[in-house]
Amino acid sequence: xxxxxxxxxxxxxxxxxxxxxxxxxxxxxxxxxxxxxxxxxxxxxxxxxxxxxxxxxxxxxxxxxxxxxxxxxxxxxxxxxxxxxxxxxxxxxxxxxxxxxxxxxxxxxxxxxxxxxxxxxxxxxxxxxxxxxxxxxxxxxxxxxxxxxxxxxxxxxxxxxxxxxxxxxxxxxxxxxxxxxxxxxxxxxxxxxxxxxxxxxxxxxxxxxxxxxxxxxxxxxxxxxxxxxxxxxxxxxxxxxxxxxxxxxxxxxxxx
Amino acid sequence: xxxxxxxxxxxxxxxxxxxxxxxxxxxxxxxxxxxxxxxxxxxxxxxxxxxxxxxxxxxxxxxxxxxxxxxxxxxxxxxxxxxxxxxxxxxxxxxxxxxxxxxxxxxxxxxxxxxxxxxxxxxxxxxxxxxxxxxxxxxxxxxxxxxxxxxxxxxxxxxxxxxxxxxxxxxxxxxxxxxxxxxxxxxxxxxxxxxxxxxxxxxxxxxxxxxxxxxxxxxxxxxxxxxxxxxxxxxxxxxxxx
Amino acid sequence: xxxxxxxxxxxxxxxxxxxxxxxxxxxxxxxxxxxxxxxxxxxxxxxxxxxxxxxxxxxxxxxxxxxxxxxxxxxxxxxxxxxxxxxxxxxxxxxxxxxxxxxxxxxxxxxxxxxxxxxxxxxxxxxxxxxxxxxxxxxxxxxxxxxxxxxxxxxxxxxxxxxxxxxxxxxxxxxxxxxxxxxxxxxxxxxxxxxxxxxxxxxxxxxxxxxxxxxxxxxxxxxxxxxxxxxxxxxxxxxxxxxxxxxxxxxxxxxxxxxxxxxxxxxxxxxxxxxxxxxxxxxxxxxxxxxxxxxxx
Numbered sequence: 001x002x003x004x005x006x007x008x009x010x011x012x013x014x015x016x017x018x019x020x021x022x023x024x025x026x027x028x029x030x031x032x033x034x035x036x037x038x039x040x041x042x043x044x045x046x047x048x049x050x051x052x053x054x055x056x057x058x059x060x061x062x063x064x065x066x067x068x069x070x071x072x073x074x075x076x077x078x079x080x081x082x083x084x085x086x087x088x089x090x091x092x093x094x095x096x097x098x099x100x101x102x103x104x105x106x107x108x109x110x111x112x113x114x115x116x117x118x119x120x121x122x123x124x125x126x127x128x129x130x131x132x133x134x135x136x137x138x139x140x141x142x143x144x145x146x147x148x149x150x151x152x153x154x155x156x157x158x159x160x161x162x163x164x165x166x167x168x169x170x171x172x173x174x175x176x177x178x179x180x181x182x183x184x185x186x187x188x189x190x191x192x193x194x195x196x197x198x199x200x201x202x203x204x205x206x207x208x209x210x211x212x213x214x215x216x217x218x219x220x221x222x223x224x225x226x227x228x229x230x231x232x233x234x235x236x237x238x239x240x241x242x243x244x245x246x247x248x249x250x251x252x253x254x255x256x
Numbered sequence: 257x258x259x260x261x262x263x264x265x266x267x268x269x270x271x272x273x274x275x276x277x278x279x280x281x282x283x284x285x286x287x288x289x290x291x292x293x294x295x296x297x298x299x300x301x302x303x304x305x306x307x308x309x310x311x312x313x314x315x316x317x318x319x320x321x322x323x324x325x326x327x328x329x330x331x332x333x334x335x336x337x338x339x340x341x342x343x344x345x346x347x348x349x350x351x352x353x354x355x356x357x358x359x360x361x362x363x364x365x366x367x368x369x370x371x372x373x374x375x376x377x378x379x380x381x382x383x384x385x386x387x388x389x390x391x392x393x394x395x396x397x398x399x400x401x402x403x404x405x406x407x408x409x410x411x412x413x414x415x416x417x418x419x420x421x422x423x424x425x426x427x428x429x430x431x432x433x434x435x436x437x438x439x440x441x442x443x444x445x446x447x448x449x450x451x452x453x454x455x456x457x458x459x460x461x462x463x464x465x466x467x468x469x470x471x472x473x474x475x476x477x478x479x480x481x482x483x484x485x486x487x488x489x490x491x492x493x494x495x496x497x498x
Numbered sequence: 499x500x501x502x503x504x505x506x507x508x509x510x511x512x513x514x515x516x517x518x519x520x521x522x523x524x525x526x527x528x529x530x531x532x533x534x535x536x537x538x539x540x541x542x543x544x545x546x547x548x549x550x551x552x553x554x555x556x557x558x559x560x561x562x563x564x565x566x567x568x569x570x571x572x573x574x575x576x577x578x579x580x581x582x583x584x585x586x587x588x589x590x591x592x593x594x595x596x597x598x599x600x601x602x603x604x605x606x607x608x609x610x611x612x613x614x615x616x617x618x619x620x621x622x623x624x625x626x627x628x629x630x631x632x633x634x635x636x637x638x639x640x641x642x643x644x645x646x647x648x649x650x651x652x653x654x655x656x657x658x659x660x661x662x663x664x665x666x667x668x669x670x671x672x673x674x675x676x677x678x679x680x681x682x683x684x685x686x687x688x689x690x691x692x693x694x695x696x697x698x699x700x701x702x703x704x705x706x707x708x709x710x711x712x713x714x715x716x717x718x719x720x721x722x723x724x725x726x727x728x729x730x731x732x733x734x735x736x737x738x739x740x741x742x743x744x745x746x747x748x749x750x751x752x753x754x755x756x757x758x759x760x761x762x763x764x765x766x767x768x769x770x771x772x773x774x775x776x777x778x779x780x781x782x783x784x785x786x787x788x789x790x791x792x793x794x795x
Contacts, residue, residue, distance in 0.1 A: 006597050009590065010606035013670060016613055016621040019631070023624070031629035031645065032637040072524070079510070079517035089521060094778050095771075096529045098721065100728025100745045103767050106752050107532030130528045137525055150336055153308050156327040157334045158354040158405060162510075168353075172344040191614035194730045194745070208616050215620055215735065227617040234612035238605075 017231060023224035043221045050205065055229060057121060058190055058207040062233075065128045066186035070178055072129075073136025073185075078170070080137075081144035090141060096134040102194030104131065112199055119201035127199040128192060132185040139184070143177045183237050190233060258319075259284040259441045260305075260409055265313035267300055267465075274300045275311070276465040282409075282458065287435060287442045289456025290467065291449060291482055297465045298445035302411045305443070306334035317408055331408040337417045339394035341386035347397050348373070348382040354405035368404060375434065376400045392423040396430065403438060412444040416451065428454055449483055533771055540765035546757055555761035565766055567741035569773065575657060575743065576726035579664045580719050583672040588708060591676050598677055607677075610670040615663075619735035622663040626651035626736075652736050659736040660743070664726055671722065672715075679714045680707075720781040724774060744770055 023029065024043055026036030080089050096104070105127060109118060117123030151173065155165040171178075193208040200209065207230050214223035260282040267275040274297045282288050292298045303309040307327035315323040322330045341350050349356075352369045360368070373379045376396045386394060395415065402410060415431075416424045428451060435442060445462070446452050452459060459476045460469045470476040477484045539545045540559070542552035559565060590598070597603060610618075625631045633648040642648050652659040685707055692706045733743035742750060748770065751763035 002594055002597065005590075006594050006603060010603055012666075013606050013609040016618065016666075017609065019621060019624070020617070032634045034631075034634050034638055072520070076517040076521050079514040080521055083514045083518055085518065089518060091782065092526045093521075094781070095774065096525060098724045098728070098774060098778060099529060100730060100770070102730045102745050103728065103748050103770055104529065104532065106748060106763065107536050107767055108528050110535055111528075111531065130524055134525045137521060147338070147340075150338070151340050151342070153303075153306075153327070153334065154336065154340050155353075157306050157308070157330075157332060158357065158401070159328050160353075160357050161328060164357055168357075169342060173342065175344065191616070193614075193616050194749075198749075208614065211616060211620070212731075215623075220624070223620060227620055230614055230617055231612055234614075235609075238608050238612050 017235070020224050020227050020231065024221060024228050026221065026224075043225050047222075047225065051210065051226065054205045054207045054210040054226070057204060058230075061121070061125055061128060061196075061206065062186045062190040064125060065132050065189035066182045068129055069132040069136040069185040070181045072133050073140045073181060074174065074178060077137050077140030077144055081141050082149065086141075090138070093134045093138050093141070096131070097138055100194070101131055101192060102198060105195040105198035109198055118199055119203040121200075121204055124196050124200045124204045124206075127195050128189045131192075131195060132188050135188065136181050136185055139181050140174075140177060143174060148173065179241075183241065187234055187237070190230070257284045258282070259317065260443070261314075261316040262305065263314040263316075265301070265304055265311060265315070267297070267304060267309070267311040273465050275304070275467075278313070278465070278467045280460065280467060280469050282441065282443060284441050285439045286457040287440075287444060287455055288458045288460060288469075289452040290443065290445045290460040290462050291447065291452040292445065292462035293447055296462045298447075298462055299413055301462065301467070302334060302413050302443065302445060305409075306330065306332050306411055308334065332411060333402040333405070333407040333409075334411040335398055335402055335413065335415050337414045339386075339391075339398040341389075341394055341397055341401075343386055345386075346382070347378060347384050347386075347389070350386070350397050351400045351404055353401055358405070372400045372404050375437070390423075391419050392427055395419065395427055399431070399434065403434070403440070408441070410440055410442040412442060414446050414448075415444070417446075417448075424451075431455065449487060453484075533768060536764035536767045540761050540768060542761060545761065547761060555765050559762050559765040559769065562762075564740055564742075564747065565769070568744050568747040569769075571657070571741050572727050572729075572744040573773070575661060575664070576723045576729070579661060579668050579726055580672070580723045583665060583669045583722075584676070584712075584715065584719055586669060587673040587676040588711060590673055591680050592703060592707060595677075595680065598673075607670055607674060610667060613667065615667060615729065615731040616735070618663050618667050619732045622659055622666070622732075622736055623652055626659050626662065653738055655738060657733075657737060660729075660733050663732045663736060664729060667732070668722060668726065672719070675715055675718055676711055679711055683710050683714055685710065717781055717785045720777065720784060724777045724781070727774070727777065728770075 022036065025039045025041065027038040027040045027042075029036040080086055083089065108127065108130075112118040112123050112127065115123075117126060148170070151169055152165055155169045156162075160168065191208065192206070193212060196204060196206050197209055197212070200206070202209070205213075207226055211223055211226040211230060214220075214226060258281050262281075263279050265275055265278040267273075278301060280288075290298060290301070300309060300311075304311045304313075305315060307322070307325060307330050313323065314321060317331065322332075327334075342353065345353065348369055351372055352365055355365045355368060370379070370382075373382055376399070378393065378396060378400070381389065381393060386397075389397065398415075416427050419427060432455065434440070444452075444455055446455075453473070453476075458469060459473065460467055461476070461479065461482055462468075463481060468479075470479070476482055477488075480486070535544070540555050542549055542555065598607065613621075623630070627633070628645040628648055628650070630652075632651070633642065633645060636642045636648060651662075688706050688710060689702055692702045697706065728745050729743060730745040730749070733746050734749075737743055737746060739750070741747075744766070748763055748766045751759045751766065
């Protein structure tokens, strides 16, 4: 019974991906058929240039946002975590972190319009950065705890300069947090629809914007193809991350 | 020969005096053990000497003023209660950390670290990561990492506080042995009476920011604040009862 | 040299200030500026319809049944999804604890984290709709004959489709959170202790496991509720036009061609920010109750 429940949960969680893959390969799948009439790669091979430009936009935005937010969050949290006003900074960071991206986008759209950034990739990039940066800041703020500060002190008394402490201690010790932050901010950008559609004015077509367009057009098969592409990088990141998590868990249990 | 001389060290925080005009001298190759209760300013005193905290007063090391120098240039290593081994480095690399900062040539570095590993009894653990070590082993590596750069002064902030009774006693013996062998000058703060007496060549008592250094062990015993009299009376009463 | 602060000498004040300024400029100022702009717009002080200070748009906003219905719906749905996710997760962890740590199972538990809300909404639409997979299943086993015989589960007045999809997206997070806290809190030890004190199975579940875990996950649960409160893509695809969830309602008002709706939309955005502030204050209260001396907890 327990096993059945367990496997049901696992199957339920895997189902959306399996369904999307099948739908993207279906020749026709009309009501009331439980399975498609046949399978074909035609929806995948017939993709037009718009799809590839959306893929490129999404990839470029997510990579840039992942890198910039992680760096900005790491560097600023490192100092602010010990600033006398740190508690205020922490409280202030929660509001943009928790704010609905689409409402955020509507509130700041005016500034993007007057600076000619609305409808531009750079505008969407800046908007996504100001959305992701508080997240990265909060993640690293918790990371720079008393233990890490003690490690910095120790490194200094062992003779390390600030630069040496940064590169030989802080960065290697923070490797997991850096990787996690990059993955999360990459995904926030990659998954984003509301902010990109409002600031991008529909002109910056990311994969999610394109997916929404296909859904709106009732173009189910192409929507499934783009949805599969939207899911692929996070699944890859998840797989890589799981490998890492399980490896460290195994190491710890062996040494315990 | 006087190695460390501290004059009028003062520290206040949020209107509260943590250290009030602390002055003392420490001879070379000696260990000063300072006893004190929690919150008496022990850690603040050590961190100020190491240069990790601001404050007023003067600190001389081998006759040179060091209180204006940053911690990196003082030649003073401060060791925490936690071993704080760098989690991304194995035992060998943790010990070699300070030597690599000084860009020591590889063959000389390897020889020096290997010798240190032997002294620490950790040769077979050289390739292990910190998570694979016991508490005592971690603390040994922390000592090795500090001692290998030949610091002029070693500051120990309750370094055995996290260890069980048996490991703690072993580590105290180990430190005594290695301190003699390598002629280390050290200052140790602890709230453990037995540890202070066992480890210190000189004894001090820190209370509400005032440090008192005792000339002789008998003065330390006679001072009721140290709790030595109460402790001996307790064990005597047990013995009498038996 | 007199010292008045417990300052670490390695802390570099100029860099600290520079980092704070950077954080305020890029992390806080955009939202603050956006809200100030929204506020001014809603009072008629700026924008296309500016005609001097007026409370007209706020009056429209505050007397709008659609807005209050939207806020109530958003908060209610967010709280319900969080609560149901928590209790489901709790039951799963209690029943399946050792099995949930198997490698393959853990990977499966992480899978929905790779599902964007927009895609999840699309899949739900394909499964719960009138010609969706569930309707086909019902047809195949003879439960229904025509598509209109299948209950309306998307764009439905009871928000069933939205609820199910948000639950699918939220439940795995909460399950992983509860599983993590179950291990960290050392629950088995407490269970053994409670058993030796005479507690029966039901009492132990309610008064030990559930009580400890609620206490530990409550701040995160509040935070997830806040995120769900602002959910957009799922209600956009699966919800109704009226009442709409708050993000959808505000977006609708911005997208309408009626210019008079824009100041009202800004007023709604300010109101949303106010509700969010209250929720975040609740989060902080619980957070600091658990770890009063540490911002790093």
